[in-house]
Amino acid sequence: MPRPAPADAREFSRRLRAWFRRNARELPWRDTRDAYRILVSELMLQQTQVSRVLDFYARFLERFPDLAAVAAARKSQVLAAWRGLGYYARARNLHKLARRVVREEPHVYGGALPATPAELRQLPGVGAYTAGAVTNFAYEKRAALVDTNVARVLRRCFAPHLRPKRARDVTRLWAIAEAVLPRTGRAAWAHNQALMELGALVCTARVARCSRCPVRSICTSADLESGLR
């Protein structure tokens, strides 16, 4: 099982974060540590591009400022605010989640979102990625996360033979993500954000813009700008 050497992992993360500090887009969900707001952004961003989520995010939060507001609303009202975004199961799951955390099992949750991947995974609509994202992006606790961006970047950089379609290879990518993750939650936050930003802006699905990549000297697939895969 291919895993980057610790020295390569540190260098990879260090360069990645340095690049992020200079090239990060300003996105509303990066300015908050409110777990609810992070959760809403992650749900909206599932299989949905940033540019389109931006059209809905602020308006949705204005209508539903916190989890209690979602729990207090009818499902149809949440769906109405979601209209146009697609994948409406996400809105139904958010409503179910809010009802459970705020109303049905407040003794379990204290009315707030949990802060560990295992607990978050219990909630409807929250899978492995979203659980890691809330844990790290909201609570700044150290947690690995793998979405399509991260999977692509890590695969091209460290394990080009893996095929993210296969479940077993996805497990390996999570292991690599864990192996390159910095120790502290704070550094892990920047690392994860940077990894996803690199996948969105530089190391994209159709085009690998290696000439602009901060980790090309480490990357296994570097300068195969049309290698894709």
Place this chain on the structure above:
DNA sequence: AAAGCGGGGAG
């Protein structure tokens, strides 16, 4: 392991 779920944008 594979299908189903939305709708818009990039190439």
Place this chain on the structure above:
DNA sequence: CTCCCAGCTTT
């Protein structure tokens, strides 16, 4: 036109 997108649930 085809593929892709800060995935998850169900079959």
